[in-house]
Amino acid sequence: MKKDIILAGVGGQGILSIAATIGTAALSKGLFLKQAEVHGMSQRGGDVQSNLRISDREIASDLIPMGKADMIISVEPMESLRYLPMLSPNGWLITNIKPYINIRNYPEMDKLMAEIESQPRHIAMDADEIARQMGSPKSANMVILGAASPFLDIDYESLQNAIRTIFRKKGDEIVQVNLDALQAGRDFAMSKMN
Amino acid sequence: MQKLLLLGDEAIAQGAIDAGMSGIYAYPGTPSTEITEYVMHSKEAKSGKVVASWGANEKTAMEAALGMSYAGKRAMVCMKHVGLNVAADAFVNSAITGANGGLIVVAADDPSMHSSQNEQDSRFYGKFALIPILEPGNQQEAYDMVHYGFELSEKYRIPVLMRITTRLAHSRSGVARREVREQNEIKLPENLKQFILLPANARRQYKGLLNSQAAYILESEKSPYNVLLDHSDKKMGLIACGLAYNYLIENFDDHKVPHPVLRIGQYPLPEKQIRDLYETCDSLLILEDGYPLVEELIRGFMNNGKPVKGRLDGTIPRDGELNPNIIARALGLPDEHGRDIPAIVSSRPPSLCKGCPHIYSYNALNEALLTAGKGRVFSDIGCYTLGALEPFDAINSCVDMGASITMAKGAADAGLVPAVAVIGDSTFTHSGMTGLLDAVISKSPITVIILDNATTAMTGGQDSSALGKIEDIVAALGVEKDHIRILNPLQKHHEENLAVMKEELAYQGVSVVIPRRECIQTVTRRMRETKKQQLTEKSEA
Numbered sequence: 001m002k003k004d005i006i007l008a009g010v011g012g013q014g015i016l017s018i019a020a021t022i023g024t025a026a027l028s029k030g031l032f033l034k035q036a037e038v039h040g041m042s043q044r045g046g047d048v049q050s051n052l053r054i055s056d057r058e059i060a061s062d063l064i065p066m067g068k069a070d071m072i073i074s075v076e077p078m079e080s081l082r083y084l085p086m087l088s089p090n091g092w093l094i095t096n097i098k099p100y101i102n103i104r105n106y107p108e109m110d111k112l113m114a115e116i117e118s119q120p121r122h123i124a125m126d127a128d129e130i131a132r133q134m135g136s137p138k139s140a141n142m143v144i145l146g147a148a149s150p151f152l153d154i155d156y157e158s159l160q161n162a163i164r165t166i167f168r169k170k171g172d173e174i175v176q177v178n179l180d181a182l183q184a185g186r187d188f189a190m191s192k193m194n
Numbered sequence: 195m196q197k198l199l200l201l202g203d204e205a206i207a208q209g210a211i212d213a214g215m216s217g218i219y220a221y222p223g224t225p226s227t228e229i230t231e232y233v234m235h236s237k238e239a240k241s242g243k244v245v246a247s248w249g250a251n252e253k254t255a256m257e258a259a260l261g262m263s264y265a266g267k268r269a270m271v272c273m274k275h276v277g278l279n280v281a282a283d284a285f286v287n288s289a290i291t292g293a294n295g296g297l298i299v300v301a302a303d304d305p306s307m308h309s310s311q312n313e314q315d316s317r318f319y320g321k322f323a324l325i326p327i328l329e330p331g332n333q334q335e336a337y338d339m340v341h342y343g344f345e346l347s348e349k350y351r352i353p354v355l356m357r358i359t360t361r362l363a364h365s366r367s368g369v370a371r372r373e374v375r376e377q378n379e380i381k382l383p384e385n386l387k388q389f390i391l392l393p394a395n396a397r398r399q400y401k402g403l404l405n406s407q408a409a410y411i412l413e414s415e416k417s418p419y420n421v422l423l424d425h426s427d428k429k430m431g432l433i434a435c436g437l438a439y440n441y442l443i444e445n446f447d448d449h450k451v452p453h454p455v456l457r458i459g460q461y462p463l464p465e466k467q468i469r470d471l472y473e474t475c476d477s478l479l480i481l482e483d484g485y486p487l488v489e490e491l492i493r494g495f496m497n498n499g500k501p502v503k504g505r506l507d508g509t510i511p512r513d514g515e516l517n518p519n520i521i522a523r524a525l526g527l528p529d530e531h532g533r534d535i536p537a538i539v540s541s542r543p544p545s546l547c548k549g550c551p552h553i554y555s556y557n558a559l560n561e562a563l564l565t566a567g568k569g570r571v572f573s574d575i576g577c578y579t580l581g582a583l584e585p586f587d588a589i590n591s592c593v594d595m596g597a598s599i600t601m602a603k604g605a606a607d608a609g610l611v612p613a614v615a616v617i618g619d620s621t622f623t624h625s626g627m628t629g630l631l632d633a634v635i636s637k638s639p640i641t642v643i644i645l646d647n648a649t650t651a652m653t654g655g656q657d658s659s660a661l662g663k664i665e666d667i668v669a670a671l672g673v674e675k676d677h678i679r680i681l682n683p684l685q686k687h688h689e690e691n692l693a694v695m696k697e698e699l700a701y702q703g704v705s706v707v708i709p710r711r712e713c714i715q716t717v718t719r720r721m722r723e724t725k726k727q728q729l730t731e732k733s734e735a
């Protein structure tokens with residue numbers, strides 16, 4: 001088993017919370033893991049990405065080779081496209097479609113959507129809206145992770161347990177909110193696949 | 195014991211704690227910052243009373259570590275690559291004094307300049323100082339090499355340089371710990387003249403250092419971190435330093451490379467293995483993340499031996515970080531990639547946070563300079579360097595920490611008046627104070643704007659040595675009281691702030707303007723921490 005994942009977003013959007021959840025789940029399964037993060041530059045608003053690699057055998061490179069990523073998980077639609085050269089031809093593009101507009105020349109939404117939809121395997125959702133409807137606007141990232149969960153090759157229960165481990169300190173309520181967000185994202189992805 | 199999931203930086207920190215380190219000194223700098231932060235937050239380090247502190251700059255940190263080594267205890271000093279330039283005087287001379295307690299200098303290089311002004315390769319510093327260098331290839335080695343490095347340092351009484359790069363520093367992987375070693379007791383150097391570099395002593399010490407070189411090479415030859423892996427296809431032999439080895443084997447199924455490979459993790463280079471490889475192969479390909487240090491050595495000036503390929507002949511690009519694809523191309527393997535980036539994707543540079551105090555300082559400064567015109571603002575390194583970008587376009591230089599004040603002085607001396615320096619509070623105590631003294635002494639007509647956001651924001655909000663002291667320092671350096679002006683950088687104070695800047699720009703001497711308001715990120719973090727504390731107190735009650 002091998003999953004090479006590019007996590008993408010804008011600085012301050014918290015892509016590392018997704019990485020931490022997948023990472024915790026992978027470790028609980030005894031898998032190998034490497035995760036190259038972005039640090040430094042405290043300011044917000046620039047593009048950020050992280051390379052997350054999981055495998056049942058030892059991993060060599062901290063960086064995913066180009067064209068070999070199994071999945072791009074993005075919390076922002078334009079950022080999801082920035083890493084297409086990394087994605088393998090039959091890889092999945094899983095992205096939020098809620099734009100983060102902090103530049104003047106942000107592309108038009110319909111062109112952006114057309115690019116995302118031209119990707120043969122993709123799941124695109126307004127995770128912010130889904131999270132908001134559930135009354136937990138801060139859990140959009142877990143919605144996105146939920147949407148990626150059917151393609152991760154890590155059983156769903158392990159992801160749920162990872163959320164319990166990570167959010168335990170914040171109380172039962174927060175744990176449940178995040179579990180619900182995960183499920184909502186997963187349901188969305190499943191409905192698109194059928 | 196279960197493996198810990200650690201960043202390369204954290205693996206070094208945990209390794210140092212477990213290897214009986216008594217003190218770690220540093221000045222923050224990406225990608226080295228997390229080493230010291232990890233020790234600062236470690237309960238084990240706290241219970242072992244390990245000293246962990248930020249110095250005013252890398253030189254003070256290096257010297258403090260040397261002092262701890264003098265006293266017989268194990269010490270570490272950490273910095274980003276350009277920090278070694280600042281610490282260079284102490285660093286190079288520490289090779290002559292030698293160490294007493296184990297001393298490891300960690301320099302974190304940044305090939306591809308992810309967050310730096312250059313991509314200098316610290317291995318050259320190690321070679322220049324004539325000391326052993328360790329270059330870990332993964333997180334586990336980073337951990338293990340700290341133990342090994344302290345042993346090596348104490349065996350030869352010599353500082354050891356550990357060179358890492360951004361990719362290792364900021365990538366996580368599982369790390370197995372070893373048994374914890376006790377810290378050293380205080381023990382003075384056997385020879386109390388060891389650290390006195392008066393010429394007569396220094397010559398003796400230097401000869402000793404030169405005499406040790408053969409032993410360092412021998413150590414490299416038997417090091418577990420320099421391994422020659424023999425494989426059948428001898429048309430080419432490979433030398434892969436540090437992380438380059440991982441990128442190399444990534445290109446082969448089951449990680450099996452058909453050619454002989456010499457993995458390098460310790461310097462000076464192991465002469466025997468290099469010679470063996472050279473003699474048995476028709477050509478060599480050198481893979482190193484950084485400058486072509488090994489390649490230059492092996493190829494030599496005349497380049498009249500077997501073909502040696504790498505960054506110098508263009509097989510590998512001359513600059514930038516390595517990755518698996520670059521090595522695939524160098525080996526003539528298929529270089530795949532996915533779809534091109536669609537043309538509609540635009541670049542998204544980082545920007546100052548919403549509400550950042552620097553925004554209002556730049557708005558006032560830009561307006562104050564409207565009549566004098568553009569091209570007069572020397573700046574420095576920190577969040578405020580983003581003043582170079584849209585919508586501010588407010589600064590004209592960013593060279594090295596502290597250079598704003600001294601460059602403004604030079605330009606003013608040349609007749610460029612008004613000349614302005616813009617510097618952060620932490621950068622000011624790092625390297626700005628001495629330059630300000632120069633300007634005061636020569637009465638140069640410059641306006642220095644010290645942006646006091648009460649933290650070292652750029653690197654994640656470490657404490658700033660200048661906290662609460664800036665105007666006292668400035669006054670003590672001789673700036674006249676009437677020309678030390680404190681502002682509150684907020685939109686609602688724009689008109690007042692503008693007026694003050696205009697007055698000080700008109701003054702024909704040294705004036706200092708201090709816009710003061712805390713960084714938004716540290717305010718938010720503090721509020722979050724207070725809330726968390728209240729929550730735990732409530733649950734404990």
Ligand SMILES: Cc1ncc(C[n+]2csc(CCOP(=O)(O)OP(=O)(O)O)c2C)c(N)n1
Nearest residue numbers: 223277575576577618619620621650651652
């Ligand atoms: C010699 C050297 N050491 C460290 C760094 C890393 N570094 C860049 S900016 C900075 C500090 C900035 O703090 P401050 O001057 O207070 O500005 P702020 O980011 O808070 O606006 C540091 C430590 C560097 N570039 N060069």
Ligand code: SF4
Nearest residue numbers: 547550577651713714
């Ligand atoms: S981190 Fe602080 S100093 Fe840096 S841009 Fe944000 S608010 Fe400004």
